[in-house]
Amino acid sequence: MKQLEVTIMGQSYILGCPDGGERALLEAVGNVDQEMCAIRDAGKVRARERIAVLAALNLAYQLAERPLAAATPARSAGQAAPDPAHGVDLEALIGRIDETLGRDGQLL
Numbered sequence: 001m002k003q004l005e006v007t008i009m010g011q012s013y014i015l016g017c018p019d020g021g022e023r024a025l026l027e028a029v030g031n032v033d034q035e036m037c038a039i040r041d042a043g044k045v046r047a048r049e050r051i052a053v054l055a056a057l058n059l060a061y062q063l064a065e066r067p068l069a070a071a072t073p074a075r076s077a078g079q080a081a082p083d084p085a086h087g088v089d090l091e092a093l094i095g096r097i098d099e100t101l102g103r104d105g106q107l108l
Contacts, residue, residue, distance in 0.1 A: 009036045009048070032100075035059055056097045063093075 002017045006029045017025045035055035045051050 008033045009040060009051070011048075031059060032056075052100065053097075056093075056100075060093055 002019060002022065003014050004017050004022060004025060006013050006015055006026070008029060015025060015029075032055060035058055036051050039045055039051045039054050039058075045054060
């Protein structure tokens with residue numbers, strides 16, 4: 001597993017990345033950074049953790065709005081099935097949010 005240094009809303013993070021997943025991870029980081037900066041720039045929310053949660057919810061909603069085929073990539077054995085009502089692997093999404101926020105709900 002490779003490690004990449006990325007910047008989200010002006011703060012650096014070191015993220016683990018599977019080999020060959022750099023492009024997808026950098027695209028995801030770009031989406032998160034864009035969403036968080038837009039929320040911050042709107043001026044109504046100042047706390048980073050609140051901005052992160054709002055951005056995660058906005059991105060999850062956008063993902064849920066995609067057609068089922070586009071939101072459901074092929075999965076390997078042992079991975080949780082997507083939520084059939086939403087076409088989204090909610091457990092994986094929640095896990096990624098938890099990793100980003102850290103164990104105590106604070107951004108790392």
